[in-house]
Amino acid sequence: MIKVGIALAVFCSFFAVNHAHAANNLPSQVNYRVLLAHNSLIIHRNGSYTMQVVRVVEPLNATGVQNLSQVNIAYPGNFAKLKVIKAYTEDPDGTRHTVVASEIFKQSTHSAIAAPFLSDGVNESIIFPAVSPGDTIHIQYDLTYAHPYLPGIYALSAVLDPSMLVNKAIIAMDHAGNEHLKVYEGRSGNGWQSGASEFRGAMTHVAVPPLGTPAPSQYAGVAVLSTADSWKALADAYNQLAASSTEVTPTIHKTALKIAEGHDGEQAITNIYHWIQQNIHGVSVNYETAGFKPLPAEETLQRGVGDSNAKVALMCAMLHSLGIAAVPAMISQSARFKEYPGVDPFAFDHFLIYLPQKQRFMDLAYRYVAADGLPVQDAGRPVLITGNHPEMTMTPPPDVGMPLLSQTDEFTLKGSELSGSEEVMASGYMAQEERSAISGLKGRRLLKVIRDAFYAQGGVGDVNAVSFLNRHDLEKPFGIRLNLNRAGEFVPGKVFSVSLPEMHHISAALVPFASSMQRSTPSLTTPVNLHFTLKIKIPEEYRPLYLPDNERLKTSVGDYKVSFAFKNGVFTENKSLVLNHFIVSPETFPELRKITALALESDHQALVLEESA
Template identity: 60%
Template sequence: MKLKAILASISFAVFSTTAAHAAPVTGAQVNYRILSSTTLLIVHQNGSYTVSVSRIIQPLNATGVQAQSQVNIAYPGNFATLKVLKAYTEDADGTRHAVVPSEIFRQSTPSAIKAPFLSDGVNESVIFPAVAPGDTLHIRYDLTYAHPYLPGIYAVSAVLNPTIAIQHAAIAMDTVKDNSMKIYKAKAGTGWQSDSNGFTATHNTVSVPPLGTPSPSQYAGLAVLSTVNSWDDLARAYDQLADPAMEITPAVRAAAEQAAGGQTGDQAIVPIFHWVQKNIHTVSVDYRTAGFTPMPATDTLARGIADSNAKVALTCAMLQVVGIHAVPAMVSNETRFKEYPGVDPFAFDHFLVYLPAQHRFLDVSNRHASATALPIADAGRPALITGKTPRMVITPVPDTNSPMLSEVEDLSLHGNGELAGTEQVTANGYAAQQERAAISGLRGRRLLKKIRDSFYSQGDIGELDKVEFRDRFDLEQPFAMRAHIVREGKFVPGKIFSLSLPEMHPVTASLLPFASNESRSTPSVVDPTSLHFQLSIHIPSGYHPLYLPNSESLKTPVGDYSVTYAFSNGTFTESESLVLPEFLIPSEQFPMLRKITAMALEANKQALVLEKSA
């Protein structure tokens, strides 16, 4: 059993996705193409604005028809309205089939259903009639917002998704001749061309990025139009919404004092952090449909449920009660490790607590996070610190100087063909959070079934029992699990026989996404980690290894790998380690990562050949 395996701005979706995790494809199949997509943001004199979208899409096969014959338009129902100006299907002979009003369905977004007091999100689905491959789908609509998401900031951005063919794309902004409002233009990557109104692009080459590729916003063409040119301005605009929500009311003060248990200052940080984590249930919301105004801290206490924005506002207020200055920080959970080239509120989708005096971040929304280690989805990301001294920083990267995940197996070979003994997994930092999350809420038979299912999914035949945990619920301590395992049928005794060594453990599992490519044109993303695996097998009396596999080691700029084999006093030992210190591996350095992967996978094919002593 391997416990690791238990773990089982306005940006427009036509351009942008948040992840690309498909297998590498040569000559990728194109299911549809965008013939034209234009987005114009118009700022009105009264501060409201309209986003006018015009799009023509051509499905090329049945899969494309299924994917594109319904267009979903989501927006905040409390300060935006939608008007569909035209929508029709045009077939090959030029006949147009209009979308009738009865084929436009309005419903609440998932976040509005889960927590209507946090989001008034509305989704309108436009169903195109009589769609066949080769037809074109035409739609034009206006979204009018009573005010911007953040006071005084208007922005539009778009990412060129490498998996989508686009003949013509454009984003533009019009401030209705308001000379006091300047439009700032910025771009990163390739594909976007600047013109007098904004940006245009053509993207006809479709490619499916391989496994382990970061979000397109990390490496693909990204264009931003904004009315501000400083992240500090965005932070101050957010403060206008967040400051009232962090008011210290009698209810907030009472909750803070109760959570702190009489402690103040630095000693109160951890108990308050865990109190909010435990007592305020987290729900995810889309800030494009919910807006950025956090729910007041008092209301969050009363409801016991909140998104990351509201939980951060409450935590900051409670920490202020015990003398700790804390401010919200905006971050993105995308696999993107650089800031947007221009200022867009939707460069962020998550909130953290930031403690300026300690230069420390807390994620109160993650149920299994500790107060000393960020979840992996928060680490190494650009974070906009708000408050009186706003600035953009990078959140800490996981410390790889000591093992983050360690697996130790101590087994004995028996004459009946069994390989039996103990396995212990110890996890620190974000790895401990992941291990705890994998078995969250499970007890008794359900917990044992989860662990046994993992054991059998690795191809093992035998039994697993006597499972013990250390510090399963103390989030500030390393997590450990110990189990007794029996693997049956691992060898048939004879004068000479071989025993296959374990083929899947944390080291090789973390490298599998990079096994299928010799080279890459895109960067690769890994979780910074330090993994250790040790296998000890006590050999039956009268046997010894015929030979030992070759020990190997490799040190590269992207990481280090080593595997050693030894035999002493009747015990065979395999030790394997992997250290990857950074999130991003540039494409030119990918061959080094590939070499580490190949060496680790080759080590997994080794066998222990035993010979009966004379």
């Protein structure tokens, strides 16, 4: 029987440029070019494999020199070994400056220092001598692994990143004639040409994507070489590796019963989820240096520390002990919302728990997420469900059918200031974000943070008091109420104007799209439903000289509307923004741009008052 597993997938970001193009025609953000990037994965008959890397780069300016003079190579120290074959700097006249052994430093990775029981990551730093703009930096090394990360599947992938320059990019795989292995090729986007178990990439121009652009793997060329032909094979490999980590022990069962407090079903799930959130400290781990095998659930329980993989294994074991089905699920938290074109384990960097009977995903890595919610970093993304019924599917996107955040400001105009209250109610992922922003704060420290945020958003005046609704009950919407005054925004007279308070969340969601009329790359938005109500009690001796125009714009990407009214001495503004999707295509970007222009323009409205007759 052939064992199925998974090996290291190397992520390379490539872009190609023709030598005929002068460096001074490049965007200012481009600091170097890669002349050659050749990565080959060679599988040995004993199951080990070697990643052979040849790389030649040229810094174009001082920033490029700073970025390239040190090369860092990270790998798992417990089953991989690095051999540097050659490393040198070459001047334009051909003079070579070789890296000496004393300029190669080995140290533990950050995750290995933070949690050595989770990761044995090693980082080797190679310092290149005498580097100046126009020189070339050459490196060739072999990274040999004693065994795959998971038994039997080997994968290599690369992304053509439009913000980088490369003359030639090659990824190749050699299975050394192993008859039980076959290399499957997959690609999406432009720039890659396939050969016999290899891809070659080349492009002739560079375009630096603007702000608000998703990960390159969402829209650029992606190439994958893999010995797995389906995501099911990858899930089966993970199941094989992680099965023992979810073992139900007497300690696990006893702890689960205690946390459940006699409940079963939904309440037991909620209790255990929140207990792990609050009692198991989270650490971040790079699976390329740590591997995919989680710690045994009981060890994670005893240590009180774990990455997302270990936390999921612990919760699975606890739920299994109560007869509740649960399996791990693999996801990437990068801004990528479509599946890789080939089977690549390192397309994932995070773990969720999946409840098959409820068809629900849960994330244990975030302290302030409700049991029935997902952080926005997990929403709308490809996810691989493991277990007995593996499936590649999508996590649900945020529900924007109801307001995720509502803000109501009620002020009274007195002299030269507005005094009153601001109340914010948040639900879904926005409740988690609002709670996280004030995590651990109380008393004067809490008031200082809120005041600083008020001033940072352009407020003038003071915040006098703060109160909360459901601050610690994660299963309910979160509310915060501020008593404040806004001073110095107007000078009373026969006719004067009052600058209207704004809802910062609306402008923050749209500012990245204000600088360009059209785009050639997709745009990354966050699905939102925001509502803002402003009420100002006007003194009897004044009335509005006029009211700003009501506006409404509804498009395929979202909906924006604003309205104004004056009745019984109270001026009222109602404003809302709904964005429906994470990804806006270049074809529909003009619609997003119209919403942005209208919303930002309405943010600068003023209320003009005159003395009553």
